[in-house]
Amino acid sequence: MTIKTSAVFEAxxxxxxxxxxxxxxxxxxxxxxxxxxxAHERITELxxxxxxxxxxxxxxxxxxxxxxxxxxxxxxxxLVLPLTWxxxxxxxxxxxxxxxxxxxxxxVRFGNVTVDLLSMEVRRSNRPVNLTAMEFKVLKFFVSNxxxxxxxxxxxxxxxxxxxxxxxxxxxxxILRLRQKLEVELANPVHFRTVHGTGYKFIP
Numbered sequence: 206m207t208i209k210t211s212a213v214f215e216a217x218x219x220x221x222x223x224x225x226x227x228x229x230x231x232x233x234x235x236x237x238x239x240x241x242x243x244a245h246e247r248i249t250e251l252x253x254x255x256x257x258x259x260x261x262x263x264x265x266x267x268x269x270x271x272x273x274x275x276x277x278x279x280x281x282x283x284l285v286l287p288l289t290w291x292x293x294x295x296x297x298x299x300x301x302x303x304x305x306x307x308x309x310x311x312x313v314r315f316g317n318v319t320v321d322l323l324s325m326e327v328r329r330s331n332r333p334v335n336l337t338a339m340e341f342k343v344l345k346f347f348v349s350n351x352x353x354x355x356x357x358x359x360x361x362x363x364x365x366x367x368x369x370x371x372x373x374x375x376x377x378x379x380i381l382r383l384r385q386k387l388e389v390e391l392a393n394p395v396h397f398r399t400v401h402g403t404g405y406k407f408i409p
Contacts, residue, residue, distance in 0.1 A: 255289070256289055256290055257285055257287075258285070258290055258293050259284065259285045260284040262282055311323035311324075315348070316387075316389070316395065317389075319331075320344065320345075320348055322348075327344070329386070335386075336386065339365075342364050343364055343379045344387075346364050347407035352406065353406065355406065355407075356403060357373040357377075357405075359404065360376045361373065380397055
């Protein structure tokens, strides 16, 4: 059985290795997990290649702590990743290093689009895409804030600035043009999402 671990690495990418290891004191073996080890042992002091990483639903832990049974009749629901703790840390380090290298190089990739922030060049399916200076500024603000809900006022403040403050409709028009030039389907945008009642979100 193959288990995808990209979601784990994506979540861990924003957490430094030092922060992860600093929380190691909180990890203790429990009878519920079928592992019995001295509670004072740190995870960093164990032979890490002998232990696999298991994801435990937080809800089940809270339920057991409160003395209640889960909906599954007390059955243990564990997702065991096909790697040890040491392997997980190595993968996280690689992901962080690669992300830092990408930022350092000024290259951002999503879908079939490549954005060179230094040369202000955009390519889609390896073909150049012509963007106006303001369209590129909007795109740069998007890719610099992935997975963040950005309001129209944020765009106006951060991209247009206080000295040149157009209406919010101007933001909508620029994002529409980005969708026309960079999305596969204009009617079903994948990367430049609308968050109704709030603004927009960029999904890499």
